[in-house]
Amino acid sequence: MNEPDVLNHFKKILHDQLPGAGVSIQSLPRANPLKLALIDPAFDDSCLSQDVQNKLMDDPPYWIFCWASGYALAELILKEQIDVSNKVVVDFGAGGGAGAIAAALAGASKVYACDIDPVGNEVLALNALINKVSIEIVDDLAKADGVDLLIAADVLYERANYHFLDLFLTAAPDIVVADSRLKSMPNENYTLVETVNTTSFPDFNEALEFNEVKFYRNT
Ligand SMILES: C[S@@+](CC[C@H](N)C(=O)[O-])C[C@H]1O[C@@H](n2cnc3c(N)ncnc32)[C@H](O)[C@@H]1O
Numbered sequence: 001m002n003e004p005d006v007l008n009h010f011k012k013i014l015h016d017q018l019p020g021a022g023v024s025i026q027s028l029p030r031a032n033p034l035k036l037a038l039i040d041p042a043f044d045d046s047c048l049s050q051d052v053q054n055k056l057m058d059d060p061p062y063w064i065f066c067w068a069s070g071y072a073l074a075e076l077i078l079k080e081q082i083d084v085s086n087k088v089v090v091d092f093g094a095g096g097g098a099g100a101i102a103a104a105l106a107g108a109s110k111v112y113a114c115d116i117d118p119v120g121n122e123v124l125a126l127n128a129l130i131n132k133v134s135i136e137i138v139d140d141l142a143k144a145d146g147v148d149l150l151i152a153a154d155v156l157y158e159r160a161n162y163h164f165l166d167l168f169l170t171a172a173p174d175i176v177v178a179d180s181r182l183k184s185m186p187n188e189n190y191t192l193v194e195t196v197n198t199t200s201f202p203d204f205n206e207a208l209e210f211n212e213v214k215f216y217r218n219t
Contacts, residue, residue, distance in 0.1 A: 006126055007037060013119055014064065017055050018043070021064070025130060028066060028098070028201050031074035034105065036096050036127050039064035041202035063096040063120035065200045069153035069178035070095060072196040072213040074102035077151075082176055084108040087148040090172065092141060092164070093155035097124035099178075103151065104133035112136050112144040141171050153178040162186050168218070175218040180210045190216040 003025070010023045022040035027033070048056070066074070076082045077099065085107040091100035094113035104111045113124050113135050121137050128135040138144055150172035155161055156179050165187040168175045177190060185192065194215040200206060 010037065010119075010123060010126075014039075014061060017052065017059070017061055018045070018048070018064075019052065021045075023064075026202070028071060028074065030198065031071060031078050031098065031102060033131075034074055034078065034098060034102055035130050036066055036098060036101075037123055037130065038066060038096065038202060045204075061119065062117065063123045065202065065204060066096060066098045067154040068180045068198050068200045068206070068211055069213045070098040071201050072198045072215075073151060073153045073176070073178040074098040075198070076194075076196070076215070077102040077106050080106065082151075084149060088112075088144075088146050089149045089151060090114055090141065090144040090147045092150055092152040092168065092171075094124060094137075095120055095153075097127045097135065099151045099153050100124070100135050101127055101131045101133055103149075104128075104135060105131060108149075110136070112138055112147070114138050114141050114144060141167065144171070147172040149174045149176065151176045151178070154180060157181050165190065177216040178213050179216070180213045182214065185216055189218055191219045193217050 007023045014021050021043040024040050026038050027035050084103045086109045088110045089103040089108040090112040092114045094100050094115045097113050100111050100113035150168050196213045
C-alpha cells in the first residue's frame, strides 16, 4: 500500500466513530523532526450525534491525537533533557508513538512501544516507518526485555489505571511519567521533577488545566 492508501485505510477505520474525519501526516513543531499520522485538524466535531459521541466514549481512538503529555515528553527527549542515548526504552501506553519515536530519534539503543490498542499499534507501525526508525511493538509490558528506562504519557486518565505506577517499578530501574490528569501523585515512589505547558496535537481545546503536563520520576 502507498501512503495515501494507508491514510485512507485509517480514515475508513475511523469512519464508524468519527464520520468525515480525515487522517494526515503532520509535523509536530515543538518536537522537530517528529511526524505522525493524526486526525486532520480541519475536522469539525461540533455536530457529532449523541450515538457517535457514545461510541467514542466506549472505545476512544486515542491514537488520533498526540496527547499533551506525549507531546511534552517527545519535546524533552528530543531536546535531550531526558537522556535516552544508548538505553533500552519502553513507551508504555504509546498511542501513536510520540515518546517511542522521539526516543529512537534521540539515540536509544532499542525502543519498545507497548499498547493494547490493535489499531493504534498499526498506526504506530506506520509512524515508525514515516520517521525511519525501528520500534518493537508489544501488547504486554512483560514482553519488553532488559529495559533501562520506562516512559509513559497520559496513561493515568482514570483511577483504575493507577496500579500501572506499581507495575512500572517492576519493569525498569528508571521511570518517567508525564501526566496532565492527576491532581496529585497517588504513589509515594514518584516525585514531581518538572512541569511543562503545552496542548495536545492537533489541539482539541481541552480544558486549560489539562495543558499543564507534570513530569514524575521514581525515587
Ligand atoms: C491517552 S492515550 C496516550 C497516548 C500517548 N502516550 C500520547 O501521549 O499521545 C493512553 C494510551 O494508553 C493505552 N493503554 C491503556 N491501557 C493500557 C494497558 N493496560 N497497557 C498498555 N497500554 C494501555 C491506550 O490504548 C492509549 O493508547
